[in-house]
Amino acid sequence: MSDHAPKPAPDEAEHAARVVPLTPRPEAPRAKEPLWRHLVGDVLRHERRTQERTLKDVADEARISMPYLSELERGRKEASSEVLAAVARALGLSLAELLARAHGRLAPAPRTTTSSVTRLAPRHGRTPGRHSSELRLAA
Template structure:
């Protein structure tokens, strides 16, 4: 399964924080698929359009609290459980981002400590 979708790049080269609407959509889609239900079935039960539910699941639409309540009712899950799952996903994403060292940051610190001379080379290991 692909990782969470993120907001647009901010120009700094750092990976932006995930958007709440995207994370929420991911959790709703996972729950629907785990139940083996179709978009059409859940949308009909929630009394919203199938294209709108699809947009919510893909994180393209910011769902109102009423829509979220209707989708959760249709999926027979508590909104608090969905939000708790989003919180766990956000915490996991934060842990992944904190484990990653940026090569330019490492090289930047290294070059600040030692003067570079012509002919210096760097060995980069993955």
């Protein structure tokens, strides 16, 4: 007799595909990112108060209404670049300074993992060396 005896035919239940329900992986709670209008509004209010100026004074100089400036400072309105530039000038700032200060209020961005980073091809066909700077974009 052979050691390789025929195996009995499996019933249909053994051949049926197993269905494994997928449950979403719980995500770690994320810190809520601030809105740009809130950051800009905080900078406007901080700068105005540091200069000990009133809403009316700055609004008049920027040629906008006092209630509108108040809404901007509270982050309730999105201002156009022209309005932001006018308010910045009224506070003795350039638009670039205002935006840089707002950017400075952002928390540092979390480090990305290599798997979520796209490396750009080097210019002029050069292969980046170990110590060369690379431009990385998050996917």
